[in-house]
Amino acid sequence: MGLFKFIKGEFLEVVHWEDDSQETMVYKFPMTDKQQIKENAQLIVRPSQVAIFVYQGQIADVFQPGKYTLHTDTMPILTSLSNWKYLFENHFKTDVYFINTKQFVNQKWGTTNPIMLRDAEFGILRLRGFGVYSFRVKDAVVFLKEVFGSNKFYTVDNINEHLKSLIVSTVTDAIAEAKIPAIDLAMQYDEIGRLTQMRIDERFSVYGLTISDFAIENISLPESVEQAIDKRTQMGALGDMGKYMQYQAAEALRDAAQNEGGGMAGMGAGMGAGMGIGKMMTDAMNQVNTPQNAVTNNANASAENKTTCPSCQHQVEEGVKFCPECGASMVKKCIHCQAELKGNPKFCPECGGKQELGGTCGKCGETYEGNPKFCPHCGESTIGV
Known part of the structure; x- marks a missing residue:
């Protein structure tokens, strides 16, 4: 009876792995040299597990999660490798690895x-x-x-x-x-x-x-x-550095005025502080005004050097021959002889023609519109009128 129990104990009827850790990736099912898996034994593969059977160094059957009965139908690769269907009627020898597929x-x-x-x-x-x-x-x-x-x-x-x-x-x-x-x-x-x-x-x-x-x-x-970035952030938070320096100078003046130190030493210190603060304010004003005034002066100079296009009223730099907006000619010409005019004369220096459209005939006294060369009423020449 004892021998029968010993032999029965060497045949494995259930093959499974219960993972009791969180870091195990591979677990080889323990079998001694005398232990063998019984034919029709139960294989239990739990969720997030894969079971691999290895026979004499060759990967045989692979089982996904589920419950399996091990026999020739469920283990076709191992059956082909070992031919145990014909040599072993009740049991077989193999290595079983459980791979943990969880995250x-x-x-x-x-x-x-x-x-x-x-x-x-x-x-x-x-x-x-x-x-x-x-x-x-x-x-x-x-x-x-x-x-x-x-x-x-x-x-x-x-x-x-x-x-x-x-x-x-x-x-x-x-x-x-x-x-x-x-x-x-x-x-x-x-x-x-x-x-x-x-x-x-x-x-x-x-x-x-x-x-x-x-x-x-x-x-x-x-x-x-990181320190350089912090300094840059501080400078950005201060905003206008010139105004900040003015504010600092004003604060220094207030503190100096509130100083109650007496005697010649206090007076000397106050005079020295006043001179230093005055220089500080001068520097601050120069620092503030110089760049801003330069921008303002440049803007004013730029505005003074511009003229208005007679066609689209767009501001155009002086000396430009054609308007960049509408393409109209910026060169002023006499409406009679087309001579180029400089400035804004009322009469052409070449032909003496008046530069305003329309006028009064010097012979018949009738008014006319446009720029005719002869009076439409009496036929007198209008050039020079």
Whole structure:
């Protein structure tokens, strides 16, 4: 009876794996040299698991989540490899691996060494970045062949360092190729993350893995660059530097006026402070007025050097022969002899003709319109009238 129980104990009737950890990727079902799987034994593959049977170093049957009865119909590859249908009527010997296909989330990545980047505004920079990612086994057979081989136990820690190296390398390439200004990187985390994830997924697929999520939490600039950005921000917040200096000078005058120090030392200090403050205000006024007045003077000079187009009334620089808006000629000519006129004369210096249209005939006294060469009433010449 004892021998019968011993033999019965060597035949496995149920093959399964209950994962009691969060980091195990591969689990080899434990079997001793004397243990064998009984024909018609039950195989239980739980959700997020894949079971692979390996016979004498060759991958045989692969089982997705579900419950299976192990016999020749459910194991065609192993049956063909071992021919146990004819040699073994009650049991067979094989290795069984369970691969965990769930997502391994909240995996940390970060740059061990700074990323060198050439920035158009700040020059060569050294950046550091970190974030999180999630991955899982996509192809269990490829993962078995390329990564864990015949190991009995395989965890995330066994491959995490290699995956981090792939991620940092890909992130470096993505940032360099994107050519995003360093000051704008924070606004592009999602875009860089999506581009990086696609490239990482291609590299992970070689190992039967896929990256299901990738996030950049921060890309930090060198401390010196951050200080320069802070100073620039402060200057932008101050606004007009000239007015700010005027305000500072006024505040200094008020403080000097409120100084109650007495004696000659106090008077001397007050005079010195007054002279210093006066110089400060002069410098501030010069700093404020010089650029603004230059702009104003340039604007006034520009306005004085312009004339009005007689056709479209557009302001045109003097000396221009044609209006840039309507194309009309800006050269004034005599309405009688077409001689070029300078200034705004009432009579042509060449022919003496009046430059206003219409007039009164000097012979008959009748008025006429337009610019006729002869009076329409008496026929007298109008040139020179």
